[in-house]
Amino acid sequence: MTTRQLEITVGAFMAAGLVALFFLAMQVSNLASMTTSNGYEVTARFNNIGGLKVRSPVSMAGVRIGRVVGISYDQKSYEALVTMLIDPTYDKIPADSIAKIYTSGLLGEQYVGLDPGGSLENLKQGSDIQITQSALVLEEIIGQFLFSKAEENAKAADSAP
Amino acid sequence: MLEMLARFGRTGLGAFERLGRGHLLFLQILSGITSLLPRPGLLVAQIHSIGVRTVTIIVVSGLFVGMVLGLQGYYVLSQFAAEQSLGVMVAASLVRELGPVVTALLFAGRAGSALTAEIGLMKATEQLSGLEMMAVDPVHRILTPRFYAGFISMPILALLFSAMGVIGGYFVSVGLLGVDEGAFWSQMQNKIEWSGDVLNGIIKSLVFGVICTWIALFQGYDTVPTSAGVSSSTTRTVVHSALAVLVLDFVLTALMFGD
Numbered sequence: 286m287t288t289r290q291l292e293i294t295v296g297a298f299m300a301a302g303l304v305a306l307f308f309l310a311m312q313v314s315n316l317a318s319m320t321t322s323n324g325y326e327v328t329a330r331f332n333n334i335g336g337l338k339v340r341s342p343v344s345m346a347g348v349r350i351g352r353v354v355g356i357s358y359d360q361k362s363y364e365a366l367v368t369m370l371i372d373p374t375y376d377k378i379p380a381d382s383i384a385k386i387y388t389s390g391l392l393g394e395q396y397v398g399l400d401p402g403g404s405l406e407n408l409k410q411g412s413d414i415q416i417t418q419s420a421l422v423l424e425e426i427i428g429q430f431l432f433s434k435a436e437e438n439a440k441a442a443d444s445a446p
Numbered sequence: 447m448l449e450m451l452a453r454f455g456r457t458g459l460g461a462f463e464r465l466g467r468g469h470l471l472f473l474q475i476l477s478g479i480t481s482l483l484p485r486p487g488l489l490v491a492q493i494h495s496i497g498v499r500t501v502t503i504i505v506v507s508g509l510f511v512g513m514v515l516g517l518q519g520y521y522v523l524s525q526f527a528a529e530q531s532l533g534v535m536v537a538a539s540l541v542r543e544l545g546p547v548v549t550a551l552l553f554a555g556r557a558g559s560a561l562t563a564e565i566g567l568m569k570a571t572e573q574l575s576g577l578e579m580m581a582v583d584p585v586h587r588i589l590t591p592r593f594y595a596g597f598i599s600m601p602i603l604a605l606l607f608s609a610m611g612v613i614g615g616y617f618v619s620v621g622l623l624g625v626d627e628g629a630f631w632s633q634m635q636n637k638i639e640w641s642g643d644v645l646n647g648i649i650k651s652l653v654f655g656v657i658c659t660w661i662a663l664f665q666g667y668d669t670v671p672t673s674a675g676v677s678s679s680t681t682r683t684v685v686h687s688a689l690a691v692l693v694l695d696f697v698l699t700a701l702m703f704g705d
Contacts, residue, residue: 286494288487295490298498302602305609312631313537313612314640 324351324373325410329384329397330364335420336395337386343369343397350375353397369397371408380406386420395420468664471585475663478590481583488591489598496557496592496659497599501606503556504549508607511544512536512614520623529619530629534637536615537608541638541647542703545608547695550654553600554687558662561592562683565666566676574667589663596662600655601648608647646702653694658687 334356343351355368371378381402388395399414408414482489519535565588568574574584612634619625638644662683669679 288490291494292490294498295493298493298501298599299602301501302605305602305605308609309541309605309612309644310640313541313608313634314638314644315635 324370325376325408326354327369327371327408327410327412327414329367329369329414329417330359330362331367331384331386331417331419332364333419333422334365334367334395335386335388335422337367337397337420338394341394341396343371343399345375345378345399345401350378350399367397376407376409378408379404380408380412381416382408382414383416383418384414385418388421464668467668468660471589471664471667472660474585475589475593475660478583478586479594481586482590482594488587489594492591492595493599496561496595497602500553500556500599500603503552504603504607505610507548507552508540508545508610509614511548511607512540512611512616513618515539515544515611516615516618516623520619520625529623529625530633532619532623532625533615533630533634536619537612537634537638538643540608540611540615541643543695543699545611546604546647546650546654547691549600549604549607549651550658550691551688553596553603553654554658554662554684554691557596557599558658558683558687559680561596561659561662562666562669562680563676565589565592565663566669566671566679569667569669570671570673570676572671585667589667593659593663596659597652597655600658601651604647604651604654649702650695650698653698654691657690657694661687661690 337353337356339353339356341353342349343353351369351371353367354370355366357366357368358364359366367384378399379402381404383400383402385398385400386395387398402416515536516532519532520529523529523532523535565574568584568588574588577584577587616630620627620630665679665683665686669675
């Protein structure tokens with residue numbers, strides 16, 4: 286095999302490696318859809334964020350409009366402070382929108398859903414979403430259900446005699 | 447009793463001596479880059495014999511490993527009506543684990559054993575001493591190009607393996623089992639992270655490349671210069687490489703993915 290042929294095969298080998306890397310980056314991993322950190326940040330306070338994580342999606346009417354970029358605990362108000370990065374194309378979100386934490390499917394991951402309010406002002410960099418609704422925690426719901434059942438039974442026992 | 451103790455001590459000392467020789471050789475190989483850079487032709491020839499000629503086995507096994515993952519994953523996931531996650535399962539297991547590890551095992555069997563046999567025979571037929579007689583450093587001239595060729599080839603091979611595996615998984619799950627194509631790719635893109643998964647896989651394969659090539663070169667260079675010596679060195683290359691890769695894989699996984 287001549288040196289030239291050798292170099293051609295090695296070149297093809299390395300090019301194949303680059304193609305594989307490109308394929309893994311663009312088609313398999315999230316590099317293509319990874320939004321660079323432009324956009325504007327808004328914050329919201331929740332009593333309980335459940336299983337929300339950094340990088341969880343933020344959606345409006347089911348459309349993904351941003352993602353969660355930071356979660357911290359506010360020691361003064363005893364609430365969770367969630368920072369969201371909203372895509373700059375969505376700049377007409379009313380300032381009094383409601384942020385709720387939903388679960389996709391029965392056992393799926395959790396995400397922040399924004400329900401539009403009626404204000405004429407829009408959310409902008411640094412604004413704080415006032416009205417929030419916490420994640421549904423399964424244990425609390427079961428606890429409430431059992432409690433109400435027990436109350437019903439107690440009432441039934443009181444009115445029986 | 448004392449004799450047994452002495453034998454035990456001798457084995458231990460011998461093992462440490464080999465370990466020390468191995469590390470010294472490693473440093474010597476690394477420092478050979480200065481004499482390699484003016485002659486890239488040596489590196490190209492070695493990448494050809496180490497990397498290019500391993501591509502066939504890597505591509506074929508990658509394709510079939512991906513296809514098997516698709517089949518097996520489907521049986522479990524379909525019980526939970528979660529076939530859409532098949533893409534995630536195939537891609538995550540390939541990119542994180544199977545790509546680097548299986549590539550390293552195949553590399554040790556295909557290229558590592560050949561390296562050991564080649565260098566061992568060079569030593570047995572006194573070609574290495576011949577080079578030394580001509581005032582050419584055999585480590586820099588023979589071992590260094592092979593080491594860097596293995597270091598460069600391994601990540602490329604692992605990437606090819608992962609990519610072919612994902613394509614194989616795609617054929618089986620979308621073509622054969624009827625998983626929705628859109629869900630297959632979109633779930634995969636949602637869950638597989640570039641820096642967390644793909645880059646860590648590449649780092650793993652770089653580490654394995656260093657380890658496998660180093661073991662192969664050291665076993666060849668340190669062989670007993672007889673036919674039996676070369677044969678047992680070749681065996682040891684494959685065994686030691688496989689063990690080192692599997693143990694290191696556990697350590698690297700614990701470091702990278704255990705949060």
